[in-house]
Amino acid sequence: MANIVIVTETGSDITAAEAAELGVELVPMHVAIGDVTIDDGTLDPAEMLEQCRQLGVLPHTSGSTPADFSAVFDRIHEERPEVQILYIAYSAVTTCSYQSACAAAEGRDYVSMLDTGHVTIGLALVVRKTVEHLRENPDITVEGLLEWSLAFAKRVRMGFLPGDLGYLRAGGRLSNAAFVGATLLRIKPVVELLDGRLVATRKLRGKMAACSLDFMDHMLAGAPADTSTLFFVRSCGLPLAIQQAAERRARELGFAELRWYDTQDVITSHCGPGSFGVAFAVDE
Known part of the structure; x- marks a missing residue:
């Protein structure tokens, strides 16, 4: 493989085990x-939410610090001084992480970076496909890999149904919170990543089981999807029946590879329990 190491944040919801399998280095968010x-x-995450309940508080997130990035960059460079580092970033407009990485990368000519404009499984999809492209093209330069990864990121579509809107509002990440209005009974907003921001694009009415399928249909109603891969994400408390129905719908739509991710602490803090999301790429 080319002498390139990919770095991303834990907000991708890539686990330590998957990162090891991919050869990816994770930088912690908080x-x-x-x-x-x-x-x-x-x-x-369920224990985190329980601790918050007992304390009567909501969790508050923060991005990776310059020290977090410096520690990872230093370790990689000390262990493998010949490699180039490609940092594939969590959406820069939603967190300080990208600016922290820029600060940590000063004076390091072996670090390149790109802002994917994505979070959670949208970011995970970009990272995983970039690793696959690197493995298929071991002679690629870091500039060539960055260009490919950025082009792929622009094709990725990601959205979710929050399980509890209170968490999303408290985190201040929803760009148009006024669109959602009051938390009405059985109203569920579709939240999408648009230009790197979380934007409520549609309101669905009904129970989560029905809304989850309507949400999938909405997400896939635009440009033709690349049906090779569909990523799902769930937070603790999402009923198994909803997960099974989502898989059936995905198979009906022709998706070949289905992969589930669980939200970790940062993403759970924003979406709350019982959330459901999808990410996929559109055709070139």
């Missing part, structure tokens, strides 16, 4: 639970 701050992925 969650504050009252007066205690933890690294993303170090506490079971």
Whole structure:
């Protein structure tokens, strides 16, 4: 393989086990639970929410710091000084992580970076497909891989149904929260990543089981999808029946590879329990 190491944040919801399988390095994001701050992925999300419930607080997230990135960049460079690092970033407009990476990369000519404009499984999809492209093209330059990855990121579509709108509002990440209005009974907003921002694009009415399928149909109603891969994401508490129905619908739509991700602490802090999302690429 080319001497390129890919780095991304834990907000991709890529687990440590998957990162090891892909050869990807993870930089931690963070969650504050009252007066205690933890690294993303170090506490079971259901336990995190229970601790917040007991304290009467909502979790608050923060991005990766320059020190977080410096630690990862230093370790890679010390262990493999010949490699180039490609940082595939969590949406820069939603967090300080990208700016932290820029600060940490000063004076390091072996670090390149790109802003995917995605979070959670949208980012995971870009990372995984970039790794696959690197493995298929081991002689590619880091400039060539960055160009390919950025072009692929522009093809990715990602959206989700939040399980509890209160978490999303509290996090301040929803660009047009006024669109959603009051939290009405059985109204569920579709939240999509548009130009790197979380935007509520549609309101669905009904139970989560029915809304989840309507949501999938909405997401796939635009440009023709590349049906090779569909990523799902779920937060703790999403009923199994909804997951099974989503898989059946995906198979009916012709998707070949289906892959589930679980939200870790940062993403759970934004979407709340019982959330459901999808990510896929549109055809070139």
